[in-house]
Amino acid sequence: MSDFEAVAARVADRVTPSAAERERLRAAVDALTARVHDAIADLPVDADVVQVGSTARGTWLADDRDIDLFVRFPATLDRADLERYGLAVGRAVLPDGHEEYAEHPYVTGESRGFDVDLVPCYDVADATAIQSAVDRTPFHDAYLQDRLDDALARDVRLFKAFLTGIGAYGSDLRTRGFSGYLSELLVLEYGGFEPLLRAAADWHPPVRFDPEGHGTGTFDDPLVVVDPTDPERNVAAVCSPANVARLQHYARDLLADPREDRFVASDPAPVDADAVRTHLDRRGTTPVAVVFETPDIVDDQLYPQLRKSLHGVADELDRRGFEPLRSATFAADRAVLLVELAVGELASVERHAGPPVHVREHAIGFYDAYADRDVYGPFLDGDRYVVEREREFTTPAGVLESDALFDVALGAHVETALDDGYDLLVGDEIAALADDFGVPLARYFEPTP
Amino acid sequence: MSDFEAVAARVADRVTPSAAERERLRAAVDALTARVHDAIADLPVDADVVQVGSTARGTWLADDRDIDLFVRFPATLDRADLERYGLAVGRAVLPDGHEEYAEHPYVTGESRGFDVDLVPCYDVADATAIQSAVDRTPFHDAYLQDRLDDALARDVRLFKAFLTGIGAYGSDLRTRGFSGYLSELLVLEYGGFEPLLRAAADWHPPVRFDPEGHGTGTFDDPLVVVDPTDPERNVAAVCSPANVARLQHYARDLLADPREDRFVASDPAPVDADAVRTHLDRRGTTPVAVVFETPDIVDDQLYPQLRKSLHGVADELDRRGFEPLRSATFAADRAVLLVELAVGELASVERHAGPPVHVREHAIGFYDAYADRDVYGPFLDGDRYVVEREREFTTPAGVLESDALFDVALGAHVETALDDGYDLLVGDEIAALADDFGVPLARYFEPTP
Structure with missing residues (x-):
């Protein structure tokens, strides 16, 4: 057995759910399904329920406790009724749950130690006829369940664990990485985890796959995987160029030096205010940070708005001659737009x-x-x-404490939040951010691929 | 009489040599010519003498005391003999004179209050057959003497006085302006001073004239006047884009507001060290000056080398991120390369x-x-x-006090001078330059077109 295979075997042992965990999951799903059926019986329309996602496909990682149940309504139902009935079922099944909102509202809650999402969708004939994005999921599951055997499911788990370890797992708009479905299609494409890594190490983006050979669209993305259930959709559309490059970098790294810690996500040790000051002293830069109340919106709205705002601010400082060196945005209760400048002062x-x-x-x-x-x-x-x-502004702080801040392209909710007030930190003052953002600042000041 | 004509008439009165001055000049030229003939008689070859330049063409300005006499030798004479015989004649005629060197050596001295140049040249059949640049001059004189009547000669004087007033008169490589010959051709082209100004105010460079319609070359200059005596030569080749623009600017200015002071060269009042500091404080720039012993070469070598060196230094500072705002070079006993930067310090x-x-x-x-x-x-x-x-250098001074200074494109003699040592002035230290360069610093800090 090669070093690589030995590492893979040990990781697979760790991330494969045990028989007991599988049984607990099955029992929880069965009980939930029965309660959904009862709730559907009280509705004036017919519907069914289907388990979707990696726990349905048998590709979930041990200790991943997500159960996704989709309640499928007739495609003829109007949207308002779908939402109303969907919430009714959700509240009946998960009385302690709460509503969230993706493309339409759904109920999320806990049951027997699992995190359960109960999502209404339309029952359409095929994935190209979908009325909302979630309608597609059952088709994805069906496609993969037909093709993934136990050996491939094991390699899917390895790949997902690897992506988690390198910070590239997840198609949410904060991560902009690889979704579960995309990960499974790639493993399927190459017939396993190791051949996928060997290929990815040599990719020359743009890289295009079309498992069903039915793709019709052209895509401006570094990685294109035409959805087997929808010829016009790139499954990897959300995947950023940096995350494709990250996969390539760490694929080479793991092949050259197989080791288990690459399969575990780990935060760097947080930096404290002193460490921030030491870095700034060494870097000799002028950092500026706009700090404000984080808008109360979901992450998939928040992070695109933060990034748009950050680019707007950095571009404006660039246009005015302050030469941004690097920038980053963080969010907790307060959100931060941090830009580090090579030029701290310009002629008058x-x-x-x-x-x-x-x-x-x-x-x-x-x-x-x-x-x-x-x-x-x-x-x-x-x-x-x-x-x-x-010159209008001789310092970056001058720009950011003036109305010029509001002339840049800001995310809508960020603009509203800034209108309500913001703090401007300059130079060593940003050391104060270490209290709330020690880990992201560690990533910023000790950057890795 | 228009305002313009009234001003022109008063200026013409001032710059037209008096009858007495003309007579003094004629007498001086006659006496010098006789002495040249005597000196030629002592040589083993035959030669003649011809008066050239504006005093020969009757277009000189009052109180311009230059007499140019060319001693023409047979075209078959070899160059070493031409130089030897030329100097022999020069020393015989101007025993108190001294040697200078243009394309070949010549003698310059004083006689009866006039500055006399005695220059050897070849007697060639036409201007395209010249063996050295000076051989062309007699043909220029012959061409103009046939075409300039008294009225045009008056307007030539006005134009020369105007160019002098705006600092654009002279084809030396410090000024890079309009030569006497070029000025005369332009007045001839337009039939007078005022029509020339009206036309120049509307020029769209590149502007091309070819009085004899025989031009063969193409030229990459804003102003092209094909030499009537040489189809391959642009008489305005040395004229800088800024001096062409300067003529256009002040032509409009004079036509809009005719006044005599535009026909008089005047230096601004020199600035002192305090004034320099006041300007720097207002400008908020980081000035740096490299100061060194002025190389002992003629101005036509010195200024091109200073400009080349200045561009080399400014480009290097630009490449390294310090954003030059403006630069200038001055020379007296010591020479200065001054670059004023918008960025005084960059990140480490x-x-x-x-x-x-x-x-x-x-x-x-x-x-x-x-x-x-x-x-x-x-x-x-x-x-x-x-x-x-x-970063290798975080300040402009860091670049200029390092060997990086010698990696830039420097004029050869400037490089040698810098090798022997230089001072680097930074920030307010450049105020010390006001002692020797008060007038050029006034031009720098109170710039006009």
Whole structure:
């Protein structure tokens, strides 16, 4: 047995649910299904219930306690009724649960130690006829259940554990990594975990797979896996270029040096305020952080808005000459837009070039506009008029404490939150962030692939 | 009479040599010519003498005291003999003169209050057959003398006085402006000073003239005047884009507001050290000045070398992120390369992007090269490895006090001078330059077109 196989075998032992766990799960699903049927019986429409997701497909990781039950309503039901009936079933089955909202509302709660999602969907003829995104899931399950044997299910678990270990597992919009379904399709494509890693180590994105050979769309993504149940959908659409590169990097790393700790997610030790100051001192940068109340929205809304806002702020500071070196956004009760700048101060004047002198009307207009103003010039640089005029902002903090902050492209809820007030931390002041963000700051100041 | 004509008439009165001055000049030229003939008689070859330049063409400005006499030798004479005989004549005619060197050596001295240049040249059949640049001059004179009447000669004087007033007169490599010959051709082209100004105000460079319609070359200059005596030569080749724009700017200015002071060169009042400090405080810039012994070479060598060196230094500071705002070079006993920067200090680390992760061999090479070094990273930015490594220079002074100064494109004699040692002035230290360079610093800090 190779080193790789030995490591894989030990990890598989760890992440494969035990017979007892499988039995507990089966019993919980059976009991929930019976209660769903009872609840459906009280509705004026017919419906059925189907277990979906990795616990349905037998590819879940040990100690992953998620049960997903979809209640399928007739495709002719109008949406308002679907939502109403769906919630009625959810509240009946999970009386201690609460509502959440994805594409439509659903109920989530606990039962026998499992986390249960009870989601209404439409019962459509095939995945291309879906009326909402969740309607697709039963088709995914059916496709995979037909194709994944026990050996492949084991390798799916290895791949998921590996993706978890490298921080690339999950298609939520915070992670922008590999979904469970995508992971399973890739293992299926290559016939196992190790051949998948060997191939990924050599990928030249864009990489395209089309298991059913029916793809019709073109996609601008580094990784394209045409959904076997929907020729127009890229299963990997949410996967960021960095996460594709991350898989490639760690695939090479694991093949070169197989070891179990790569299959375990681990946070770095948090940095404290002193460590932040030490890093800043060594880096000689000017960090600025906009800190505000985190908008009360789900993560899949929050993180795209934070990233959009961060890019808006960094681009504006770049445009104004402060040369962002790196940036990051964190969120807990408060949210942070952190930009670290290579330039902390600029001259009080800036160059402003006018038209070439020979463009007579424009040139005279420019000259006359500046001739009596408090600027240096107009003078000639080559064939153009130039003035040196007062620069609007000579420090990055100047930009961020002014209304210029609201001229950048901000996420809508972030803009509202900033309108309600924000703190601006500059230089060593960002050390105070270590209290709430010691781990993300450790990732920032001790970055790895 | 228009305002313009009234101003022109008063200026013409001032710059037209008086009858007495003309007579003094004629007498001086006659006496010098006779002495040249005597000196030629002592040579083993035949030669003649011809007066050239604006005093020969009747277009000189009052109180311009230059007499140019060319001694024409047979075209078959070899160059060493031409130089030897030329100097022999020069020393005989101007025993108190001294040698200078243009394309070949010549003697310059004083006679009856005039500055006399005695220059040897070849007597060639036409200007395309010249053996050295000066051989062309007699043909220029012949061409213009046939075409300039008294009215045009008056307008030539006005144009030269105007160019002098705006600092654009002279084809030396310090000024890079309009030569006397070029000025005369332009007045001839437009039939007078005012029509020339009206046209220049509307020029859209590149502007091309070819008085004899015989031009064969193409030129990459904003102003092209094909030499009537040489179809391959642009008389305006040395004229910088800024001086063409300057003529356009002040042509519009004079036409809009005719006044005599535009025809008089004037230096601004020199600034003192306090004024320099006040400007720097207002500008909030980081100025750096490299100060060194001025190389002992003629201005036509010195200024191109100073400009080349200045561009080399400014480009290097730009490449390293310090954002030059403006730069200038001055020379007296000591020479100065002054660059004013918008960025005075940069972060201690700099971003260094590696290859995309999918370029496997290069990517692994990059990763391995930095994995154990004292850098931040490698980490992923999109699909690339990136590290943040120590920046070589965090201040502009750091660059200029290091060997990096000698890696930039410097003029040869400037490089030698810097090798012998230089002072580096930073920030307010440049106020000390006001002692020797008060006037050029006034031009720098109170810039006009």
